[in-house]
Amino acid sequence: MPTQHKRVSVTLMPPLQEALERLHRRGLSPTVGELAMAGAHALLSVAEYQDAHRRRSAMLRKRLATRLRTGEGIDTDALAEVRREGWART
Numbered sequence: 001m002p003t004q005h006k007r008v009s010v011t012l013m014p015p016l017q018e019a020l021e022r023l024h025r026r027g028l029s030p031t032v033g034e035l036a037m038a039g040a041h042a043l044l045s046v047a048e049y050q051d052a053h054r055r056r057s058a059m060l061r062k063r064l065a066t067r068l069r070t071g072e073g074i075d076t077d078a079l080a081e082v083r084r085e086g087w088a089r090t
Contacts, residue, residue, distance in 0.1 A: 010036075 010032050012020065023030060030038070067073055 010016075016035075020030075020035075
């Protein structure tokens with residue numbers, strides 16, 4: 001039947017078949033399309049988390065670089081002590 005949408009075929013490889021069987025044991029019968037949508041949403045969530053983590057890391061690196069350049073908020077006595085004696089865990 002003609003359609004405007006792309007068609008794909010899916011081979012139920014062992015990991016996918018196992019996941020389907022586990023879902024069936026729980027009384028769920030998702031379609032392959034539902035599985036694809038759930039997987040796509042999960043992958044997008046991971047990608048969005050990673051993007052947010054990268055943005056936060058970049059912001060923190062930039063803030064640290066600014067503080068190091070300006071000396072703002074840096075305990076120079078503590079820094080000198082660490083250089084002399086090394087890190088100590090409390």
